[in-house]
Amino acid sequence: MTFLDDIRDYPWTSLLSGILPAPLSARLPRQFQPTTTQIVPSASIAGNALTAVIGIMTFLACLTAGGVYMINQSANAWVDDIASEITIELDPIDTANIEKKMTLVSLFLAKQKGVTRVRPLTAEDSAKLLEPWLGSTAALSALPIPRLIAVEIDRSSPPDIDLIKSALSRNFEGVTLDDHRRWQAEIRLITRSTALGGLAVLALVAAATIAIIVSATRSAMASNREVIEVLHFVGANERFISSEFSRHFLGLGVRASLAGAFAAVIAFLLLPFLMQLLGGGAVTEAETRRLVGSGVLDFGGYILLLLVVVVVAALCMVTSRFGVIRVLRTYA
Incomplete structure (x- = not known):
């Protein structure tokens, strides 16, 4: 028999009774009630402290996963916006009639495929583009x-960006084209760094959860040694x-992780309000929204929390x- 057989034979219909509190579990229909008597007392395993710790770990994991997801979505939208636009810069020095040159360059660009x-x-x-750095001044x-x-x-x-760039340099003096490739590369680098940091946090949370479960398993087996020997x-x-x-x-993990995920959902629902409350001004709020978007998880984000x-x-x-199998082999 393999572990897959254990999953197939698991009484999934009775899982709901293990998730709900005892008063609510007793009111479930018969098909959701456990068909066999529990040999190991649940009170010796499903401690409140263990449930709280796993819930906190799930809360941190959901916050990390949701935060990385929002930053990734915002970065993708930002890259798409940048990729759909190029900027032409006209040097104002040594240009007698800059407005006429602006018109000619605009007409030339409008004809490009x-x-x-x-x-x-x-x-x-x-x-106005310089006001966030230099302020609003008459200078x-x-x-x-x-x-x-x-x-x-x-x-x-x-269009062929390189062809347009060479045509501008041939026909107009002091005109440069910026296709924002450097900005796209930097945004992708930041997004990948954030994703790697998020994966590192998730790995630490998973390692801590495994260590906690191993410790709880050993403690439960020690307190039920007589039952196991019988x-x-x-x-x-x-x-x-x-x-x-x-x-x-499994019932403990589902119950604790659902509580942690529910707390994370509440945190994400309150995030837009907190962003507005702690915005620190229009410029800071705008920069924050560029980083994490509107601060609202979409349907895919909530599916990620469920995962x-x-x-x-x-x-x-x-x-x-x-953990149980490893301990049982020491009894032999």
């Missing part, structure tokens, strides 16, 4: 601020005894089973 929209920015628009009007042209491109049929005496094998313990720990619950419950079941 794959360009969907050309939007010349006024001098006031260019100055900005005296500075030789480069003039910008925002060009939206068709992502399904993009089972050995009447001919019970390792699989039967380990399944009794893993059944308890964390499944993983934590599976860790509880698998770790307890192998």
Whole structure:
């Protein structure tokens, strides 16, 4: 018999009775009630402290997974926006008639294949882009601020950026094209670093959960040593005894992880309010929203939290089973 056989033979219909409190479990229909009597007392395993610790671990894992998911979604949206636009910069120095040059360059760009929209920015628009760093001051009007042209491109049929860049350099002096490739590479680097950091945190949470379950398994077996010895005496094998313990720990893991995931859902629902409350000004709030988006998890994010619950419950079941088998072999 293998571990897959244990999963197939597990009384999944009675799992709900192990998750709910005893008063509610007693009111469930007969098909959801356990069909066999529990040999190992559940009170000796499903301690409140162990439930709280696993719930906290699940809460931290859900926060990490949800945070990395939101940052990844925001970064992907940001990269898509950057990839759909290029910027043309006109040097204002030694340019007698910058407005005429802006018009000529805009007309030239509008004729290029794959360009969907050309939007010349006024001098006031260019100055507003510097306000988050230099502030709103009248000295900005005296500075030789480069003039910008925002060009939206068709992502399904993009133009030849290198061809447009060479054509601009041949026909216009002091005109440069920025396709934001450097920014895209930096955003991807930050996203990957965040994802690796999140995976490291999840690995630490999983390791801590496994260590806690192993310790709890040993403690439960020590407190039920007489029961286990009697089972050995009447001919019970390792699989039967380990399944009794893993059944308890699976119900404990599901109950604790659902509580932790529910707390994480509440935290994510309150996140937009906290972002607005602790925004620290319009610029800081805008930068925060660029990093984590609106702060709201979508459907895929909540599916990810549910996956964390499944993983934590599976860790509880698998770790307890192998822990019991390892201890039982020391009895022989």
